[in-house]
Amino acid sequence: MPIDKAWAWGGGSGSGITVAVVDSGIDAAHPAVRAVDRAVALQWDAETEQVASTEGPHDDLFGHGTACAGIIRRAAPDVTLWSIRVLGSRLTGKGIVFAAGLRWAITQGARVVNLSLSTGREDYFGLFHEIADEAAFAGVVLVCATNNVSAPTYPAQFSSVISVAAHDGQDPFCLDANPAPPVDFGAPGIDITVPWLSGGTIVSTGNSFAAPHVTGLVARMLSKHPHLRPYEVKTILRAVASNGVAGRTSDDD
């Protein structure tokens, strides 16, 4: 049986799959989002020098988390959405807060985590490498937006995560595989209409909008094939990519 899109996610709706969006918060009332099942806001407490977390409904401080949630919801309408807000309070301790949010998602049982952010700071290499391994061993798929700059950013750089850049296309089910990683896939992220603040939409461009397209597809895939491991998910995405090897057998060569 060929591994194609129909096999990979046909009929999947994301049902039963928890997707965590580590971002600026999600506006749960936005019509494109419909519902957020769990929300936690993390920030750096300068006095205790620790990360403080507050669980409960919160706003989106920029609009970006809502955009990602809307893109995921469109691809996988029945996913369980978690909002993990790590951006927007203050910049101090940002990397630590980001890491804590990612860890929260993994330990609380999210199946897919969407990260439209990354850090280029070398001192965080080790920390994020450790967390990326924890996720991989726990069967949690991390989907990261890559940066446009040539320097590495973490955790997008690591081989166990699925790293995504924007390609020039609008079809949410169409992926390109990059033959020269660390960027793994191209997905829509150029001049796309996304949900934003106050229930509205904007037309925007960025790799950070390409990642949630892949996150949505992974959620669909996992709802149909719940036992897949992260490396299998990546292999299947590669197989169904427009320049991949879908449906080919050894006779084709």
Next chain:
Amino acid sequence: MTPDELLRELGELAMSLGPAVRPAETDELLRSLTQTARRLFGAAACSLALLTEDDSELVYTTAAGEGADDVTGMRIPSTQGIAGWVVQSGQPIAISDLANDPRFAREVAEQTGYVPQTILAVPVETAQRMLGVLSLLDRDAARPGAEQDMALLSLFADQAALALASVDRFSILGKVLLDALAEAATGSDLVLALRQAADGLPAADADLAALAAAFAALARRGAAERRLALALVRDIGDYVERRPPRAR
């Protein structure tokens, strides 16, 4: 003077001198960079905003084009808006219908009187630190998609980061100098002594650094200006000497 004291004095001297010998061209370079980017992308404006020392605010230090005078010096919290998003997430972003982000449009209009339709903003950062954000407003609509310009503008941002990093090094010249000597030195005693001297240096004094930089700028004007500045400072010194001491 013991060798330890000598090292410390050397470090402190370099620390005070650093800002005076920093390349004067940095500000001009950054200005030229925003002007070049603005023209290359056919944009209405290009601006550079830098994070304050405590990362709490973004200060627009350099701008070219529409509203440049109003934008320069403008401060916004680093936790707000498109620029805030870029420094927080480390991700570039382009938006092509800003009017649909009512909060952004209102904030910008209040501060600059110019409301752009589109923005393209990329982070300015080194491997050690996020420095700020470089933004293009209303780039030429005839140019192809934002994605390619985003990659190009990121190259400008890399240049700005390099220039800013070198200025930073001059402000901690004493430490840089002793660290470099320690790297080059062999023999664990000397290396240890240099490292200790470097660690023991006081933080750069912002006022003194500004004073040194102002003198350096004057000195480059010519001998007459140098003599004038020296005479003025001596007069100020005399005045301070004669003045009754201030109550503390």
